[in-house]
Amino acid sequence: MTRKKNHYMVRLLSVLMCILVTPAGANEQVALGKSGYPVPRFVSLAKDTVNVRTGPDRQYPIKWVFKKKGLPVKVIAEYGEWRKFVDSEGATGWVWGALVSSRRTALVLDQNLALYEKANRDSDVSVVAEGGVIGELLECRKDWCRLDIQGFRGWAHRKSIWGTLEGEELD
Template sequence: MRQAIFALGLAAAALAWPGGATAQMAEDGSAAQPANTQAGARDCPPGFGCVTRRPLPRYVSVKGAEARARRGPGQDHRVDWVYKRPGLPLRVTAEYENWRRVEDAEGAGGWMHYALLSPSRTAIVTDEVADLRASPDAGAAVVARAQGGVVARLLQCQPDWCRISADGTRGWVPKTAVWGVEPGEVFD
């Protein structure tokens, strides 16, 4: 069994791989995910999910203590990944009925039932160490440091900076230091 362990600031969490193929491939090596379609999907606007009519891609987070990513959209499909980290950010890339095709910061993923996902925005620190600053300015005072792999809530994003919260500490980090937000994405 292959396991990928994220380096975390205060707690360790595992991403277990119970199978032997990549998360995106069927056992015969072909692509396993259906297109972002279903009955009536011809009316689906470009860049939006045909089920929810929400933008694609978009970011969500793992809702509970364990979430299984399957090879296809349905419980009869093999489980490829088991995410054991509440709040881990995921990118939704497709929709099919009650299922969402997701990928993590490393590009692995699969199909998850929508009930396993939260709309809460989080980000994972991708730099070895990221300085949290008092304001969105490279010259601002450093209020804390976050190790690579720390998952934080996204509070606000400007074109190049995001305000995050982890373990009760808030600060601004460059977008390039985290995964879970699109370049140029802005929200309050």
């Protein structure tokens, strides 16, 4: 195979990989990281205390410490066992992979967010959640996601929470 054809084959395979691993309707480019999981993706903090470092190794200094188990963060890069993420405020840092969980959670962004019984604002309100509360992400369809917040379940508009990729659908 000539060099030019080889270049086009590699490029074609790259494009096909992006298509195969992109969630339906998602607008973000998704690729497989070294872990075999898509990047970007959402995970949650697995421990009560998580050191966030400036680089992907324990030799790098700690930037800050999270003290909120279950907080959703968006993995944007991987290096070995380390995950680079961005949080809901746009801060980035590196954490050791064992300190994150694949458990999906969402952070309530709005103050006094109404969660509805159905995925529309015309249905009854099942619970009102305060800003900063974390709930388990149960499912997402189009613009709505269903959460479980300490046993109370309801639907929230996707723009009112942090923890899902744009257009991502979850069952």
